[in-house]
Amino acid sequence: MLAHSPILQIIIPLLAAPLIVLIRKRDLAWIIALAATAISFLISARLFLQVSASGAPIVYEIGAWAAPIGIVYVIDATNALVMPLIAGIAFVVTLCCRNLIEKEIDARDHTLFFAAWMLTIAGMLGQVATNDAFNVFVFLEISSLSAYALVAVGAGRDPRALPAALNYLILGTIGATFYVIGIGLLYMLTGTLNMGDLAARLPEIGDTHTGFAALAFIALGLFLKIALFPLHFWLTPAYSYAPSAVSALMAATATKVSVYVLIRILFGVFGLDFPGMGEVGTVLLWLGVVGAFAGTLAAIWETDLKRLFAQSSIAQLGYMAMGMGLMSSAGLAASFIHLVNHALMKGAIFLALGGLAAQIGRVTLTSISGIGRQAPLTVAALLFGGLALIGVPLTAGFISKLYLIRAQLDQHAFVIAFLTVISSVLALVYVWKIIEAAYMRERPKQAPHVSESPAMWVGAWILVLATLYFGVQAEGLVDAAHQAAENLMGESQ
């Protein structure tokens, strides 16, 4: 059984979905979802410990068909880092969002909601574990289609969720189709879909128009999925109008998985020497900078807190793009560190926002006036998340900014480093607006009184404590991220 663990961590959530639909009981649905995510998390954590201890990748052939004919799952230093993150956040959000789901979603839809929930989690884990390029597309679509449905469920509270989900559907499908076109061109060139085999064959025969076009299509498709400026317009409406539990899950995991896929394809399949990679790096670097500023400035002007933090996600994804665009091992490691840290920070923030939303409805700067006294722990979680976004020392956000700026200075990208610092400081403006609204104003008499219950802040605090832990004890994460980066850069050289 343990030999099959690379595939079990995906199969168990995948099977949980039809199981939940067949057993039509709402309470059992949540328990099944919780059990499936817990098992996935344990399996992926065990795989991570195995791979980091032995240093050798775990290769799992599906149906015992060997590569390159069969589909192979390879758990190496790169995806062993990302899988426990996704599974762990899925577990924490499932654990802590039960009352949010009860409040915001119609009771008749709960079983179908949890089924789509499990499908999106299984899809994300599948994208990370696989070593076959078309398999990535299959799991990408499994995850995305369920995500469109999950976002649309928010229409019960806010009808704007429907156009948001439709927009997300159209743009997400275009991105995935571009990716498929690129994979088709690669298949035409090499005759294989296995990523290891592609990486071996591309250097000799890749220097053609077809190879260049394949790189362009795949990169563009994945840029849309990671919400790189200017392909980011789908993200803010989708994250803000979705139900709070869905926002928490997706903001913390969905784009991170796409960042991983982009890194894997660019550096693990194409490699640094592929013609066109230099241009891709420049595009990533500069659009990352623009995205960081665009996201932060847009967040400063927002009053609705969910929209604010969604815009801030665009900025954080810009930092990850900058790390990739540096085209160096240090830059990739910085992207991985920020990937992990941002997942934890944004998960904490959206869980805290969800806890508040359950009591006061729309969470805006006016509706949270003076709420710091009535819901101290929840707002404190929000505060710590915001400080981590800015990059205050002792939080994980500081570690990721530190390594990103170090990688930029290593590459002599002084202007970029300066711009990174400026945009991080700008984030202080919107965090301050929230602090001022929550702590320094009086709560108006007619505002709903908030009674704080542990259900509001437990999930957020689990993730905040993880953020603080990685802010203080960063060596484990930094080492794992450097191993992840060198695993990919070493292969391409």
Next chain:
Amino acid sequence: MSLSPLLLQWNYVFVIGLMMIGFYTVIARGNLIKKMVGLNIFQTSVFMLYISMGKIKGGTAPILTGDATTIYSNPLPHVLILTAIVVGVATTAVGYALIIRVRETYGTIEEDEIIAAINAQDGQSSEDVS
């Protein structure tokens, strides 16, 4: 620039034509159903790309005939496209379901009217009364 490569590889010209028609429809048309149709045309062009690349000169359908000298077309692109067709069908289904809900909520399926309705709502409720 000689024309003969274009004429010899007319399947790719066809694919590109369909792709651009579909993509343009998605972007340029405001009617939501037309957008979905454009998306479908765009996806279909990708199917044609894969299948036409799999054809081998003199190749027949990739089903074993027992004759050792038969040339078969490449079956792998066919398999990939079966998957992609299923994905396309699912996407279309979710898309149309969302369009039906949008119609029920906003009373229209024209994108600019929906945006106008959302802006009107936002204008009314821009200041929360807490």
